[in-house]
Amino acid sequence: MIDRAQAPATLLIAPTGGGKTMAGFLPSLIELADGRHAGLHTIYVSPLKALAADIKRNLRGPADEMGLPIRIEDRTGDTTPTQKKRQRVDPPHILLTTPESLALLTSYEDAPRMFQGVQRVIVDEIHALADSKRGDQLMLALARLQTLCPDLRRVGLSATVEDPDAIARFLARHPDPCDIVLADPGPDPDIAMLQTAEMPPWAGGGAAYAIPAVLEQVRQHKTTLIFHNTRAQAEIFFHNLWLANDEGLPIGIHHGSLDRQQRERVEAAMVRGDLRAIVCTGSLDLGIDWGDVDLVIQIGAPKNVKRLVQRIGRANHRYNAPSKALLVPANRFEVVECVAALEAAREHDLDGEPRGPGPRDVLCQHILIAACAGPFDADALYAEVTSAGPYADLSRTAFDACLEFCATGGYALRAYDRWQRLQQRPDGLWQLRDPRAAQRIRMNLGTIQDSDTLKVRLKRNRGGKPLGEVEESFAASLTPGDTFLIGGQIVRYEGLREMVVEVTRRADKKPKIATFSGTKFATSTQLSDRILRMFAQPDWPQLPEHTGEWLDLQRRMSRLPGRDRLLIESFPNDGRENLCVYGFAGRNAQQTLGLLLTKRMEETGLAPLGFVATDYATLIWGLDAVTDPSPLFQIEALRDGLDNWLAGNAVMKRTFRASATIAGLIERNSGGQRKSGRQATFSSDILYDTLLKYDPDHLLMQITREEAMRGLVDFGRIEAMIARIGDRIDLIRLDRVSPLAAPLLLEVGKVPVKGAAEERLLAEESARLLAAAGLSPD
Amino acid sequence: MNSLAFSFSGVRLHALGSGALWWPDHDLLCVSDLHLGKSARMARRGAPALPPYETRDTLARLAADLKRTGAKTVICLGDSFDDIEAADTLHETDRLQIPALQAGRMWIWIEGNHDPGPVSLGGTHLAEWRRAPLVFRHIAQNDARGEVSGHYHPKVRLQARGRSITRPAFLFDDRRLILPAYGTYTGGLRSSDTALSGLMGPDARAILTGEQPRLTAMPR
Numbered sequence: 001m002i003d004r005a006q007a008p009a010t011l012l013i014a015p016t017g018g019g020k021t022m023a024g025f026l027p028s029l030i031e032l033a034d035g036r037h038a039g040l041h042t043i044y045v046s047p048l049k050a051l052a053a054d055i056k057r058n059l060r061g062p063a064d065e066m067g068l069p070i071r072i073e074d075r076t077g078d079t080t081p082t083q084k085k086r087q088r089v090d091p092p093h094i095l096l097t098t099p100e101s102l103a104l105l106t107s108y109e110d111a112p113r114m115f116q117g118v119q120r121v122i123v124d125e126i127h128a129l130a131d132s133k134r135g136d137q138l139m140l141a142l143a144r145l146q147t148l149c150p151d152l153r154r155v156g157l158s159a160t161v162e163d164p165d166a167i168a169r170f171l172a173r174h175p176d177p178c179d180i181v182l183a184d185p186g187p188d189p190d191i192a193m194l195q196t197a198e199m200p201p202w203a204g205g206g207a208a209y210a211i212p213a214v215l216e217q218v219r220q221h222k223t224t225l226i227f228h229n230t231r232a233q234a235e236i237f238f239h240n241l242w243l244a245n246d247e248g249l250p251i252g253i254h255h256g257s258l259d260r261q262q263r264e265r266v267e268a269a270m271v272r273g274d275l276r277a278i279v280c281t282g283s284l285d286l287g288i289d290w291g292d293v294d295l296v297i298q299i300g301a302p303k304n305v306k307r308l309v310q311r312i313g314r315a316n317h318r319y320n321a322p323s324k325a326l327l328v329p330a331n332r333f334e335v336v337e338c339v340a341a342l343e344a345a346r347e348h349d350l351d352g353e354p355r356g357p358g359p360r361d362v363l364c365q366h367i368l369i370a371a372c373a374g375p376f377d378a379d380a381l382y383a384e385v386t387s388a389g390p391y392a393d394l395s396r397t398a399f400d401a402c403l404e405f406c407a408t409g410g411y412a413l414r415a416y417d418r419w420q421r422l423q424q425r426p427d428g429l430w431q432l433r434d435p436r437a438a439q440r441i442r443m444n445l446g447t448i449q450d451s452d453t454l455k456v457r458l459k460r461n462r463g464g465k466p467l468g469e470v471e472e473s474f475a476a477s478l479t480p481g482d483t484f485l486i487g488g489q490i491v492r493y494e495g496l497r498e499m500v501v502e503v504t505r506r507a508d509k510k511p512k513i514a515t516f517s518g519t520k521f522a523t524s525t526q527l528s529d530r531i532l533r534m535f536a537q538p539d540w541p542q543l544p545e546h547t548g549e550w551l552d553l554q555r556r557m558s559r560l561p562g563r564d565r566l567l568i569e570s571f572p573n574d575g576r577e578n579l580c581v582y583g584f585a586g587r588n589a590q591q592t593l594g595l596l597l598t599k600r601m602e603e604t605g606l607a608p609l610g611f612v613a614t615d616y617a618t619l620i621w622g623l624d625a626v627t628d629p630s631p632l633f634q635i636e637a638l639r640d641g642l643d644n645w646l647a648g649n650a651v652m653k654r655t656f657r658a659s660a661t662i663a664g665l666i667e668r669n670s671g672g673q674r675k676s677g678r679q680a681t682f683s684s685d686i687l688y689d690t691l692l693k694y695d696p697d698h699l700l701m702q703i704t705r706e707e708a709m710r711g712l713v714d715f716g717r718i719e720a721m722i723a724r725i726g727d728r729i730d731l732i733r734l735d736r737v738s739p740l741a742a743p744l745l746l747e748v749g750k751v752p753v754k755g756a757a758e759e760r761l762l763a764e765e766s767a768r769l770l771a772a773a774g775l776s777p778d
Numbered sequence: 779m780n781s782l783a784f785s786f787s788g789v790r791l792h793a794l795g796s797g798a799l800w801w802p803d804h805d806l807l808c809v810s811d812l813h814l815g816k817s818a819r820m821a822r823r824g825a826p827a828l829p830p831y832e833t834r835d836t837l838a839r840l841a842a843d844l845k846r847t848g849a850k851t852v853i854c855l856g857d858s859f860d861d862i863e864a865a866d867t868l869h870e871t872d873r874l875q876i877p878a879l880q881a882g883r884m885w886i887w888i889e890g891n892h893d894p895g896p897v898s899l900g901g902t903h904l905a906e907w908r909r910a911p912l913v914f915r916h917i918a919q920n921d922a923r924g925e926v927s928g929h930y931h932p933k934v935r936l937q938a939r940g941r942s943i944t945r946p947a948f949l950f951d952d953r954r955l956i957l958p959a960y961g962t963y964t965g966g967l968r969s970s971d972t973a974l975s976g977l978m979g980p981d982a983r984a985i986l987t988g989e990q991p992r993l994t995a996m997p998r
Contacts, residue, residue, distance in 0.1 A: 409827030415869055416830065419821035434824040665826045682965035687829055690962060694831035759990060762943060765936050766986070766994035773981070773995035 001026055001155075007179050009172035011126070011156040013164055014183030020157045024122045025059060025094075031119065032093050035069040039117050040091040043145075045102055045138060046124040049076040052096040055124075057271070059094070070094060075101050078260055088114050099129065099138035100446040106144045107372040107442055118149040123171065126156040127310075130170045133447035133662065136358045139170065139388040140366040146173055147384050154178075159310045160185065162350040174392040189312045189323040191345060193338055194297070199546040200331050206236045207299045207330040211244045214297060217326065218249060221295040223270075224277040227311055229300045231255045231281050233330075235485040237299060238279040250274055255281040257486070259466040296325040301337035303615075304524045305344040305351050312345075333616075333743050335547040340530040343542075351524035358390030360402055360703050362447055364663035367406045369445065371422055372438040375429035378403060403430070405663065405699045412695050443669040447662050456486055459494050459502040467491070470501060483508055525586045525717075528615055532584055535560045554739040558732050561616070561740075566725040568629050569741055571734040576609065577625040580741040582617045589717035594618040596718075598753045600632045607757040612744060619744040623757050629731045633722065656704040657684040663700060782991040784983075786955050787911050787924035793948045793985040797958040798843045799926065804909060807847050810855035810916075810928025812836050813892070813961035814872070815864025822863070832962040833872040840960070841879055852883055853907065855928040855957060856890025856916025865897035876900075890916040890929065918977055922954040931959035932974055933966030934984045934997055944968075945986040949996055951979035958987055969996050 004010045005027035014020040028042040046052050052074040063070050071092035075084060077100070087095070088105070091114050097105075105111060121142060129135030146152050156171040156178075158164070164180050172178035196213040218224045226241075228234040238253040245251060252266040252275050269275050273292060302308035312325040327342065329335040344351075363385065370376050382399045385391050404410045407422040407430070423433045432438060458464030468486050482493045483506050491503035534540065540548040554560055561567045561582035569580040581597070583590055594611035598620055601608040608622035626632070660666045666684055691698050709715065737745065781792040781800065792800040799808040814836060817828040844852070859865035868876075876899055879885075885901035887893075897903070906915035911924040918927040934947040946958035946966050954977070959966065967974060969984060975998045982996040 409821070409830070411827075411830055413830050413869070415818060416821045416827045419818070419827070421821075421824075421827060437824040440824065665828065667826065682963055686963060690829045690831050690835060693835070695829060698829070758943060759988075762936065762986065762988075762992050763990075766992040769936070769995045769997075770983075770993065 001181070002030070004179055004181070005030075005153075007153065008176045009154040009156075009168070009178040010181060011158060011164065011168045011171055011178055012181045012183065013158045013160065013167075015160055015185050020183065021055060021058070021124060022062075024124070024155050024157050028094060028120055028122075029063065029066075029068060029070070032070050033066075033068055037093060037117070037119075040093065040095060040115060041118065042094045042120045042122065043102065043118060044094065044096045044122045044124065045099055046096070047098065047128050047134060048125075049078055049098060051124065052076055052098065053267070055096050072096070075105075077101065099134045099141065100448070102145075103137055103141045103366075103369060104442060104445055106141050107369045107438070107445070109374050111144075111373055112148050115145060115148045118145065118152055120153050120155065121145065122155045122157065124157045125159070126167055126171060127158040127161045130167050131355065133359060133362050135170065136362045136388075136390045137366065137447050139358070139390055140362065140385060143173070143384045143388040144370070146387065160306075160350065162306065162352040163354070166354065169392075170389040172389060173387050174389055188346070189309070189325055191312060191323075191325045191327070191342060193335075193342065193544075194326040194328045196328075199544075200329050200335060206233060206240070207328050208237070208240050210299070210328045211237075211240050214299075214328065215241065215244060215249070217295060217297065218251070218277045219247075221276075223273070223275065223293045224295045224297060225293050226277055226279045226297045226299060228279065228281050229303065231257050233300060234279050234281050239485055239490070241277075241279065249276045251277045251279065253279045257470070258468040261466070262468070294324065296323065297328060298325065299328045300330045301334040302327065302341050303337075303527070305341055305349060305527065306524075308341055309345055309350065331743055332547050332550045333740070335544060336531055336534060336551070337527065339542055340527050340534060344527065344530060349526065351526040357393055358388065359659075359662075359707065360398065360699070361659040361663040361707075363391065363394070363399070364402045364406055364699075365445065365447070367403055368421075368441045368664050371406070371430060371432050372441050375425065375431040377429055401699050409665075410699050412698070440667060441664065444661075444664065444667050454496075454501050456491070456501045456503055458491075459504050464502075467503070525615075528584050528586065531616070532561065532563050536562060550739055558734060558738045558740070559730065564724060565728040565730055566633075566721070568729060568731045569734055569738050570626055570731060571737055571741070572625070573621075573737050573745065576621040577623065578737070578741070579620045579622075579626050579629075580617055580738070580744060581620070582740070583718075583721050584616050585717045585721045586714065587613055587615045588714040589721070590614065590616070590618045592714060593718055594620060596638050597632055598622075600637070601626070602753065602755040604631070605756070607760065608753045608755070609757045609761075610753050614744060617741070617744055619741065622753075623760065625733075626731075627733075629729055630727070633729060638718070638722075652704060652708055653685050653688050655708045656688045656700065659703045659707055660684060660687065660700055663703070665700060780990050782985055782993060784950070784985065784993065786950050787952075789911065791955075793987075793991050794843060794847075795988055795991050796839055796843055797946055797948075797960045797987045798840075799948070799955075799957055800843075800847050800849070801912075805848065805850035806853065806909070807843060807849035807851070808853040808855055808914065808926060808957065809840060809843075809960040810957040811857045811890070811931060811959035811961055811964055812840075812854060813857055813860045813959070813964050815868055816860040816961065816963045818867060818869075819860040819864045828963065830869065833868060834875070835962040836960065837872060837875045837879065839962075841875075844879060844883075850883055851886070852880075853886045853914050854888060855914060855926070856888045857892040857928065857959075858887055858890065859893040859897060861892050862895065862897060865893060865899065886914075888914060888916050918954055918956060925954040926957065927954065928957045928959070930956055930974055930977075931964055931966045932956050932969055932984075933958065934969045934986055934994070936986075936994065936997065945988050947987060948985040949974065949978055949982055950985075951982040953979065970998055 001012065001023045012020050012023060032041055044055060056072055056074050059072055063072065072094045073087060073092040074096040075087055076098050088108065088110060105114065123129065129138060142154065154171055156167065158167055161167060168178035168180050194210060194213055196210050198209045200209055228237060234253060234255050241251060252269060254263055254266045266278065270278060296312055298311060312323045327338040329338045370381055382396060385399065386394055401410065408416055408420050420433055421437060422430050424430050455469055456467045480493055480495055483490050490506045490508050492506045494502045494504055540551060551560060558569055559567060561584060567582040571578050581593065583593055590613035594613050598608040598611055601622065606622055606624050606626060608620055611618055611620040661668060691701055781794045783790060783792050789803065792802065794800055814833045817830045817832055821827045880900055886907050887901050887903045888907060889895065889905050906913060912926055913924055914926045916927060917929045918925060932947050932949050933944055935942060935944045948958060949956045949969060969975065978996060984994050984996040986992045
């Protein structure tokens with residue numbers, strides 16, 4: 001790294017634990033050693049706040065030992081306002097921050113002064129950022145920074161990835177070259193499936209069966225990280241682990257929904273070596289150097305081989321020793337998935353999908369941020385934006401459309417000429433019409449799309465202890481008296497006060513409501529293919545006996561899905577009719593299939609109520625049974641209906657909401673407005689419906705369609721699947737749920753279908769309530 | 779779109795699926811909380827420029843209800859405009875639409891908290907209006923009798939077989955009737971909110987809007 005210190009852009013690819021973060025900082029420490037540099041020298045950007053804090057600790061040590069006169073500070077959403085203010089006036093030599101905090105800094109009028117003289121920017125975990133809009137926003141911020149500091153050199157630090165050139169193009173200033181340094185990958189990891197006395201259950205994600213075996217592993221190792229795919233699963237597992245933890249081993253929990261103070265306490269205890277195990281999610285996923293972790297346990301299928309390999313890197317941060325990891329499938333389907341992932345990891349078969357060009361909703365936000373910093377010239381901003389890797393191919397027309405959207409809303413009906421957000425001055429520069437808008441724009445900066453969350457607090461007279469956050473939709477489903485898990489404890493829902501969920505502690509053993517939902521990952525198609533190949537085997541020597549027996553039972557009771565036929569099962573369950581379609585087309589395509597099929601079912605009077613999609617199958621439930629699937633699967637009919645269907649469906653509305661929020665049309669934070677009562681706000685669905693009706697070619701509608709086709713819709717994979725199966729569709733009618741379909745009944749992320757079935761249910765329920773209340777229907 | 783007939787204070791009324799109230803005995807249509815000009819008002823205050831089509835959408839729905847019922851009297855129950863300035867700065871197309879709707883009808887604007895006082899549009903501007911046994915005003919009062927009001931944008935949530943369904947709704951008991959908001963850009967306040975559950979008597983009922991209006995007991 002020292003040899004390349006002067007290169008305009010360098011990408012260092014090394015497995016976790018290769019000491020690459022320190023390598024990234026070395027040139028900075030050397031350049032700062034003589035104490036002559038005044039002001040900011042190096043900006044370090046990581047996707048996680050925790051990572052910034054961790055690097056500060058790890059950097060402070062060596063810098064102090066060498067007696068280097070270097071000021072190192074972090075700046076994240078957690079930094080106090082006083083300190084933030086001071087940092088802008090008197091910046092440190094090295095600033096550790098996140099993409100959002102950096103973008104925010106570039107929005108201030110004094111940004112040119114603060115960033116004056118910056119020499120280097122280090123982007124850590126760039127492989128994670130390059131997959132998301134956060135990365136696109138960061139690259140736009142770096143383009144801005146490069147204009148302010150022409151000498152800026154960029155360094156990207158990445159874990160093992162399948163396509164280093166793509167990351168290099170993402171990082172470097174276009175069209176600058178980018179050196180790629182590949183470090184020795186080190187020995188292969190020691191990775192296996194955890195052997196348990198008890199069998200994994202048919203379905204479910206809790207992996208409670210494995211608690212004794214996991215505890216035994218914790219006992220045998222110094223420090224164990226126990227990864228879960230969702231916060232919800234982490235909560236349940238931690239709760240069960242505590243109930244079984246008779247020896248009282250010190251075990252903590254860490255995930256993104258927990259209150260910051262709670263997270264910090266766990267991080268501090270971990271650094272001191274006080275904890276034997278930490279139950280965690282993606283919030284600990286990235287390269288935090290937690291010292292003495294000697295075992296990583298992954299609960300639930302890893303969903304993606306690349307992420308598995310990166311997670312395993314958490315263990316044994318000595319470069320020459322193999323990392324040790326254990327996979328714990330949560331149910332029997334996941335046993336199959338885990339075995340497939342193990343095989344792929346051993347063969348170094350990493351998965352990944354190429355990403356399209358930089359999204360325009362992020363660009364819209366960037367234009368607003370630029371306007372906050374001061375008047376700008378459109379030509380100069382366009383030139384700057386196209387120097388960012390993801391936006392290198394952006395056309396001027398596309399840029400102008402985004403500028404027009406930011407200025408006037410970009411509607412076919414010109415209604416706001418007097419109230420434009422951005423106005424062009426006589427000298428041609430663009431500026432905010434109302435300078436106070438800068439505050440609103442800054443408050444809504446960022447591209448992370450958390451569903452709306454509400455704070456959870458213990459009920460006290462004057463605001464009790466904060467425990468964490470839950471999704472608003474989860475809070476809305478609670479009635480006083482319901483109990484749920486948060487931060488490893490059971491609490492009772494008391495009520496909602498000023499947008500805070502008030503709870504009391506409970507000593508119950510079991511929460512009434514399982515838990516709040518959380519993010520989940522999609523399984524890569526490479527893994528899906530491996531699984532289908534495995535299903536074709538006559539028997540399964542590589543699988544545990546119970547899983548082999550389960551697949552065998554499926555083969556006898558129904559059949560196993562294959563590559564050249566489409567298996568559909570139909571069965572009644574819990575008062576509803578179910579249809580399970582094993583397309584193995586990946587989560588997004590299965591989701592689209594769910595939307596298309598329910599649309600066709602609605603048209604043919606089959607009264608679908610909703611569906612849920614996994615990477616392998618779509619489960620649809622409704623009031624009536626499907627007896628002949630072939631009319632539902634005609635590709636021409638499916639394709640013909642696509643455009644009409646696209647317009648009205650829930651996925652499009654969800655996509656619209658995300659893009660409209662990023663582009664600045666919908667404000668998540670509007671400064672205290674939330675308190676003023678819910679009738680003031682209305683659903684983003686109404687905006688979508690209105691645009692669809694009166695302005696269907698509006699920029700945001702274009703972005704929504706583009707995003708949906710690229711990500712959530714993935715119609716190409718449905719066409720590929722239908723081409724593969726032709727008319728070879730097998731509908732099997734069962735009297736109950738099949739072994740393979742059982743896990744789908746418990747999947748989260750169910751999509752409701754609003755149609756005839758909803759009307760039937762409304763009629764039922766409203767009549768029942770009337771009768772229950774003893775009221776006449778008139 | 780269908781309607782649902784119900785009795786209130788001894789008169790026969792129809793709740794329309796659109797959220798409008800129809801009183802056939804007097805050829806009277808009542809709508810509440812149109813919030814015309816909302817997007818323009820928000821843009822004026824520095825908020826993002828929302829799609830500026832809500833006014834024409836609201837008026838188009840009102841036009842459809844007028845055509846369907848042939849109403850001779852129209853009562854706009856307050857907050858017809860998002861504020862007084864919004865009333866004066868409507869887009870030309872939308873502005874011309876209003877007199878077209880008013881032609882040949884008695885048209886009453888009730889004052890709301892967003893639009894107190896008369897605006898420069900035709901029609902009668904009143905604080906409240908009586909036609910026995912009903913009284914029409916914007917905000918419900920404590921000693922109500924036969925009172926028809928708006929203001930709260932009531933909505934109702936039902937849970938049926940694991941599905942939660944939320945719709946704007948009419949609420950009524952033996953003393954008062956509260957209309958849902960009619961405007962396109964309007965949210966709602968749940969009937970279980972203390973502001974509403976405190977106002978409505980113990981045997982209050984709700985009519986959910988939608989393709990087929992549904993009568994139910996008001997959830998608290």
